[in-house]
Amino acid sequence: MDLLRFITAGSVDDGKSTLIGRLLYDSKNILIDQLEALEKSTKNRSDGSVDLALLTDGLRAEREQGITIDVAYRYFTTPKRKFIIADAPGHVQYTRNMITGASNASLIIILIDARQGVVEQTRRHSIIASLLKIPHVVVAINKMDLVEYSQDVFNNIVIEYAEVAKQLGLKDVTYIPMSALNGDNIVDRSANITWYEGKPLLEFLEDVELNQDVNLTDARFQVQFVIRPQTEELHDYRGYAGKVISGVYKKGDKVTLLPVGIETAISKLEVGGKEVEEVFAPQAAVIQLVEDIDVSRGDSIVKTGDHQPHVNNELEVLLCWMDDKPLIAGNKYLLQHNSRLVRVVVRNVEYKLDVNSLQQQSVEGNVKLNEVVKATIKTASPLVYDPYTKLSVNGSAILVDETSNSTVAAVLLQQ
Amino acid sequence: MSSQYHLDYLEQLEAESIHIFREVAAQFEKPALLFSGGKDSITLVHLAKKAFAPGKIPFPLVHIDTGHNFPEALEFRDWLASEVGATLIVRKVEDTIKQRSLTEPKGKFPSRNWLQTYTLLDTIEEFKFDCCIGGARRDEEKARAKERIFSVRDEFGQWNPKLQRPELWNIYNGRIHKGENVRVFPISNWTELDIWNYIRKEYIGLPSIYFAHERKVIEHEGQLVAISEFVQPDASDVVLTKKVRYRTVGDMTCTAAVESNASTLDEVINEIISTRISERGETRIDDKVTEAAMEDRKKNGYF
Structure with missing residues (x-):
């Protein structure tokens, strides 16, 4: 059994909460006491039906205002897969939340109201999906019951969206006609949409191929923590604990320590205290090296030879600004790339990316919350990275404001 | 690529949790693992052991003892701490009630759950802990579903759901001001069933x-x-x-x-x-x- 993390994107009116509620409800992942609490909150509704959307509204402030403030995580399991849903609100002011939720997702469900077709929000959600390189896209054409389950309506939206997908370079796109409210094509095949030959949503989610999503060719490892027991038996033990970001490492492999560029080899590999012959992404491992060299947190151990990462201190980046305080060019920040922390200065903001059209616009004044900009930054010491578009797991970082300690931006490292 | 390089869901969850534990050990000066004696915190200890093997767990286990515990759980706690070679710190709610002349809850089921918070905050203060690791899971409850894995608390231990840091990719920002601390939840993404299946798979006592x-x-x-x-x-x-x-x-x-x-x-x-x-x-x-x-x-x- 494996694991799929996905994100749902749609505005309040697209029926996103109902869709998630329906997935949980029809796959029997809602339990009796949660249902009771739900029925209690639904008491005031005139038609007496259970409001599935309430299953996903977490905090009291949100329930009172009927909105979603923050990313919430939901869990459900079928015999085939464990699923983690990042449920992010869709309004423009929540671009920050959507990026947060999307950063760990392998798949995105973009909801479209069948009566509306592709709207500005659809484009924005798709642009974020393409910026973050989410591998799989499901276009859920919802509320089919309100257009009499019309195949023509569905086909027209598919044609319309295919154009968007083409522009953005979205590759793996699947279209599913559904009614979350009535349960059409969510878990069970719809009796009302006989012309649709594809899978219902849940079946699709269970079957979508995920093995290709992990990069096993470019070996990247960053040291998180140095294990030095310094006990009598383990006197000289020095193990470099970290996550295999991508690729495969074998005992005996020639490796290079970056950014310093010292070549050595792997003498021993361990996972969870047990010695192994090889480790691969995304395992948490411990690497021991043949030579006794100075290695510390944030250093990269990569395989010597082809597939080398970039080592640079002048970087081009896309910044998704996430703080109420604006970005001021010339300011210094901390950049955290996996476990490596370096001081950076934002040199130059080249242009702003309109998240509704992907158009490059000139930047007037400071960069504000939810804006995406192309910028150049200089780091105090070199960064070992890959371009986000090539290897996202080694091309992503955050900016931290040293004075507030807040995470102020998502950073996508470029060529 | 062949399936030999494939992790199943429990292995993926384990790798994520171990990664979080190592971030804690590297980012904080004085972390502590809050240990309740329940299966979630027992699983945490097991994961911590794997994260730092062959070294020892580089932080103490802290038990906030309400005095209302199951004796079996206390016995197990003491055994486990010595088994993994960790320092065990126990602070009693009973003592906090006396020192601070708090009012004991009344009724037939007098829960000291609420009072635990006082003892916890005193303990954080006493040892100057800058990070407390806990076994909360997001599937447990609606409010928890929205909490970050690294959750920053002010000096009163308060969580502000509207001021959470965005948590992107697997990058954890644990930077804090003096007096603040971070609650870290390494098994946020596990469900109850995941925990049980892992306990079975790993033969956890x-x-x-x-x-x-x-x-x-x-x-x-x-x-x-x-x-x-x-x-x-x-x-x-x-x-x-x-x-x-x-x-x-x-x-x-x-x-x-x-x-x-x-x-x-x-x-x-x-x-x-x-x-x-x-x-x-x-x-x-x-x-x-x-x-x-x-x-x-x-x-x-x-x-």
């Missing part, structure tokens, strides 16, 4: 009360509560002897038992799969008070 045994209980609003020195029956109660097990291990005053014949892990897991009542709803008496009970307690510094 548990206190005996997780398995079916006979116990004298009373029935309270449909829940079975054990008779103990902390919970005494009224004249109107019918004392029954039932075969029960616990799904969670908290205070004897506010943890209910479930009727069960499951005496092995396989049997327990089968029962959990077939049961349609969630863990918190079934076994926590104090969560039913208001719908927002957990949200309120979290905001005030409770885990």
